[in-house]
Amino acid sequence: MKEHHYISTTVLDISDVKEILETNQKLALSEEAVSNINKSYKYLQSKITNNDIPIYGINTGFGSLCNVKISAENLSKLQENLVMSHACGTGEYVPQEIVKIMLLLKIQSLSYGYSGVQLITVERLIKMFNNDVIPVIYTQGSLGASGDLAPLAHMSLPLLGKGDVWVNDTIIPAATVLKEYHWEPIILQAKEGLALLNGTQFMSAYGVHCLLKSYKYSYLADAISAISIDAFDCNMSPYNSLVHLVRPHRGQVKTAERINELLEGSELGATEKENVQDPYSFRCIPQVHGASKDTIGFVHKTFKTEINSVTDNPNIFIEEDLIISGGNFHGQPLALGLDYLGIAMCELGNISERRIYQLVSGLRGLPAFLVDNPGLNSGFMIPQYTAASIVSQNKQLATPASVDSIVSSNGQEDHVSMGANSATKCLRIVDNIETILAIELLNASQALNFRKPRKSSPFIESFVSNFREVVSFVSEDRILADDIHAAIGFLKSFKIDDDLMF
Structure with missing residues (x-):
């Protein structure tokens, strides 16, 4: 197991971020x-010392104040003021794991040598990452245009000994932590505040986090739907490879292959069926799950490019002897990608809820609401309500944020991506999928019990057996919220090998 990850120009992939976090690797700068x-x-x-030419954000004001010249003796104060004035976040706390990804991605971006920052500044960010000193950041405040200004300002405040940080799940003033570690506050030099605040690391970190969860729940959607297939006594013919090779979308083919693998050796699957066709929520699993897989793959490419990019402004090109003010901080590629990912994951929830509905409908020899003595017992009637309410919320959350724009900064920033809103909405959708799939698992496992003594595949029987250690068969009415929460915990703790995820 690697103890350190060396920051370099080597391409950083989503799977690398996963490994760094899960194995608690420390960061270090390569030579x-x-x-x-x-x-x-x-x-x-050298440029600042030998030239009196206005350079945006270095010796000028910011945004619509870009034409205001700043004297040399105030350049450091300019950058400190920038960080403090832009720390205007509100709303909920950003999850600590996402903040840690933000730190990693900001360090990566600054290390390419196009930002003009001090080495000590990057080293301090690394110390914060390595010691789990996690800045307190808020979910609201970024338009995803001039980068993620407000969130990144909150991320940067602890460099100055300001703001708050998480340490061992407790919020304490950053100034206290600096004293404990004997870290002196960083005195920001020209452009450093701008380099820290301009950038897409809030959106990017959310995207990486959502992608990792989406890969996991894409796999679990396949596994749980396989339980439902046998529990509903479905035909296996729709998963025949011949069907998918004549419409060879990669995700569709992969999903069909996985369903066949998961159900290989199933006694239930091999049984001759009375029903000629199954509802689309079962028959079209490869087409629907597969389309979401292809979307995840597309969004992965977008974010892989982004986390290996320089997104602050202006950019410094030493060989060309140029400092160029551009727009790499604009989050449009990420906003579109996050909206697309949210829509794709929303569909996994839509089709899952339809399978839940079919399972409780008293069809295919299953008792109504999957319980003995229906009437006296309501059984699994209301978990379907819960799933339906979450699916409906997801449809609302899946409305794209990226089609919106609001003029800001006195008209200077006249088109914004709203990618930060796309990011926070996407995470809510993905977290909701976790709950919907947990409810399907609860229902499918219950339904499978009524197929005894016939068995499913060895994989499914083992999967359900492990689940039964957490949630027992429901023989009569009890508080099912407890079972739903236990099922969510089961999925959260479920580990999947990388070769099955990516």
Whole structure:
């Protein structure tokens, strides 16, 4: 197991982020990264010393104040003021794991040598990451246009000894932590505040986090739907590879292959069926789940490009002797990707709820609401209500944020991506999918019990057996909220090998 991950120009993938977090790897700068940072910083300082030309955000104001010249003695104060004035986040706390990804991605972006920051600034971000000193950041405040200004300002405050941080799940003032670790507050140099605040690391971190969860729940949607297939006594013919090879969307083919693998050796699956066809929520699992898989793959490519990019402004090009003010901080690619991912995951929930509905409908020899003595017992009547309410909420959350824009900064930032809203909505959708699938697992496992003594595949029998250690068969009415929460916990703790996820 690797103890350190060295920040370099080597391509960072979503799976690398997963490994860094899960194995608690410490970050360190490669020699290449140190050289890139130092060269860029020295070049910028030389430019400032030897030129009196206005350079945006370095010796000028910000946004619509870009034409206001700042004197040399105030350049450091300018950057500190920028961080403090932009720390205007509101709403809920950003989950600590996502903040940790933000730190990683900001360190990665600054290490390429196009930002002009001090080495000590990047090293301090690394110390924060390695010591789990996690800045307190809020979900609201970013338009996803000039980067994620408000969230990244809150991420940067602890560098100055300001703001709050999480330490061992407790919020304490950053100034207290700096004293404990004997860290001096960073005195920001020209452009450093702008380099820290301009960037897409809030959106990107949410995207990486949502992608990792989406890969997991894409797999679990297949596994849980396989239980439902046998529990509902479905035909296996719709999963025949011949059907999918004549419409060879990659995700569709992969889903059909996985369903066949999961149900290989099923006694129930091999039984001759009276029903000629099954409802679409079963028969079209490869087509629907597969389309979501293809979307996840597309969004993965977008975010892989983004987390290996420079997204602050202006950009410093030493070899060309240019400092260029551009727009790499604009979050439109991420906003569209996050909306697309949210829609794709929403569909996994839509079709899951339809299977839940079919399972409780008293069809195919199953008792109404999957319980003995229906009437006296309501059984699984209301978990379907719960799933339906969550599915409906997801449809509302899946409305794209990226089609919206509001003029800001006195008209200077006249088109914004709203990618931060796409990001926070996407996570809510993915978390909701977790609950919907937990309810399907609860229902499908219950229904499968009524097929005894016939058995499903060895994999499904083992999966359900493990689940039964957490949630027992429901023989009569009890508080099913407890079972739903236990099922959610079971899925949260379920580990999947990378070769099955990616």
